Amino acid sequence: MAPQENHENSAARASTPETAASTPAPTLESDAASAKMVRSAGMLSVLTMISRVLGLIREMTKARFLGTGIYSDAFTVSFIIPNFTRRLFAEGSITVAFIPTYKGYLHAQNxxxxRTFLSASLTVLTICVTAAVALGIALAPWIVKLFGSEPVETALLTRIMFPFLALVSFAALLQGILNSHEIFNPSGLAPILFNICFIVVPWLVGSRLGNPARAMAVGVVIGGLAQALVQLPAVLRLGIRFGFMNPARAFLNPGMRKVFALIAPTILGMAAYQVNDLVSTAFASRAGTGVASSLQYSLRLQELILGIFAVSAGTVLLPRLADAVREHAWRDYSSTLGRTMRSLLLLTVPVAVFSMAFPERIVTLLFKSGDFTDVSVRLTASAFFWHQTGLVFIAMNRLIAPAFYARSDTKTPTWAGIASFGVNVVLVLALAFRFQGPGIAFALSFSSAMNTGLLVWALIKGNIEGVRHELWDALKYAIRMAIFSAVAVVPALFVDRAVYAKVADAHSRLISAGVPLVAGTVVFAAVGIALLVLTKDSVAASITNAFSRKTRGRGR
Incomplete structure (x- = not known):
């Protein structure tokens, strides 16, 4: 039997509840392996945090040059279109289809x-993205009409940025290879370079291209190239050599057939999630000037948090869960998922509560300058508050979805995504024109909560050993963190207001907004940490111990 067939049979057995109940659960991960996973996620989180901070500077650059005016909306719409196809066909496909299939080949040791599978992947990817880029450039004037933005400028920006899809697709393939080998740092460095390109290029060539939006579009393309190039040396160091092959053979490769089988339902589900963003943007661009831009600024703030915590954890989690499935180690599968969920709740619940308490202060500090006025602050802060109500649910989605992908189950996340898309569309239709940005943000948060609920229900129905217990523990821990955060935020609010009364007249926003926010953050963190120490929180202790082991290891 061919290695790929072994992988498929293993995946089929993995998805069967009866197998989960009857198969003995060997211990796959020791405490050291678990600590290694925490450290890998931690290192990737540091790189992602740097990237997201640069992402905020990127948005501050955009706010400085464009504010929330016509050019800002034009850039927002034009970037969403190629970015939508990137998430759908590049990163999404790599996550749900390429990594589990490639791991099967690695375990077969052929x-x-x-090498043939990787060559087939490169060939098929090249053909698909080339066709998509050509089609996108040709149809740009008709595509942008759907969004009600300034048609000529938006079409031009869309054409400039569509090659970004091809560049970032190759970067995603390289990332999939590295992540399958549990090498995460180059992938964490890639978005850092992207953001640097986005920030620097407008300052260098902004005055030569007619308007800053065009300079930013060029920066996006250069950043996409940097994302691919920075990961290539790490792949070459693995000793992996592959190239282009006959297209007919590439499409008929057994591994590619497996990838297509996994992608087919997944594209539908991921399309539903991404279309949520497109529908929201389309309605926002018609709800009033600046609404679309304010939603995007708010989402960038939310993605900063998700990137630091949830994306990093999900990236490291998928290869681990795929190994557990292949070994039929169901107890380990459940405990790994449960530990990661609780670790993420420790971080995201307090951040969500804190940011909902200080939305205007955060937005003012980060964005208010140049064309980003008090009106822009109010628009963005109101959207940010309602986006943050869904932060924890979106973070949990980033962990629970890989739990299905590791079992080669792409249908369940697909149907959950379609259902949440339907709810989002209905809510946007009902709320967009009456409540503008806040209504659209609430629609996304509510649909994300529904998505999480459906995925949790599906996990419970799967009867996987230990999963109910882990989910119940995660729910109790979420409630506990919510209570701790509510207690900590009360004194933080009092301190923030007291400090603001003394510095409100300062001309610099770094003082008038930054000093009160820092004071409130210190108080919030101090009270929260004290509560964790007093209650001897085991999740916080395990994270601390994992990193202390790493420090001791370096000391030797």
Whole structure:
């Protein structure tokens, strides 16, 4: 039997509840392996935090040059279109289809078949993204009409940025290879370079291209190239050599057939999630000037948090869960998922509560300058508050979805995504024109909560050993963190207001907004940490111990 067939049979058995109940659960991960996973996620979180901070500077650059005016809306719409296809066909496909399939080849240890699969992947990817880029450039004037933005400028920006799809797709393939080998740092460095390009290019060539939006579009393309190039040396160091092959053979490769089988339902589900963003943007661009831009600024803030915590955890989690499935280690599968969920709740619940308490202060500090006026602050802060109500649910989605992908189950997340898309569309239709940005933000948060609920229900129905217990523990821990955060935020609010009364007249926003926010943050963190110490929180202790082991190891 061919190695790929072994993988498929293993995946089929993995998805069967009866197998989960009857198969003995060998211990796959020791405490050291668990600590290694925490450290890997931690290192990736540091790189992602740097990237997201640069992402905020990127948005501050955009706010400085464009504010929430016509050019800002034009850039927002034009970037969403190629970015939508990137998430759908590049990163999404890599996450749900390429990594589990490639891991199967690695376990089979057949170098020739592995090389052929990688060559087939490169060939198919090249053909698909080339066709998509050409089609996108040709149809740009008709595509942008759907969004009600300034048609000529938006079409031009869309055409400039569509090659970004091809560049970032190759970067995603390289990331999938590295992540399958549990190498995460180059992938964490890639978005840092992207953001640097986005920030620097407008300052260098902004005055030469007619308007800053065009300079930003060029920066996006250069950043996409940097994302691919920075990961290539790490792939070459693995000793992996592959290239282009006959297209007919590439499409008929057994591994590619497996990838297509996994992608087919997934594209539908991921399309539903991404279309949520497109529908929201389309209605926002018609709800009033600046609404679309304010939603995007708010989402960038939310993605900063998700990128630091949830995306990093999900990236490290998927290869681990795929290994557990292949070994039929169901107890380990459940405990790994449960530990990661509780660790993420420890971080995201307090951040969500804190940011909902200080939305205007945060937005003012980060964005208010140049064309980003008090009106822009109010628009963005109101959207940010309602986006943050869904932060924890979106973070949990980033962990629970890989739990299905590791079992080669792409249908369940697909149907959950379609259902949440339907709810989002109905709510946007009902709320967009009456409540503008806040209504659209609430629609996304509510649909994300529904998505999480459906995925949790599906996990429970799967009867996987230990999963009910882990989910119940996660729910109790979420409630506990919510209570701790509510207690900590009360003194933080009092301190913030007291400090603001003394510095409100300062001309610099770094003082008038930054000093009160920092004071409130210190108080919130101090009270929260004290509560964790007093209650001897085991999740916080395990994270601390994992990083202290790493420090001791370096000391030796």
């Amino acid at each position: 170098d020739e078949e592995t």
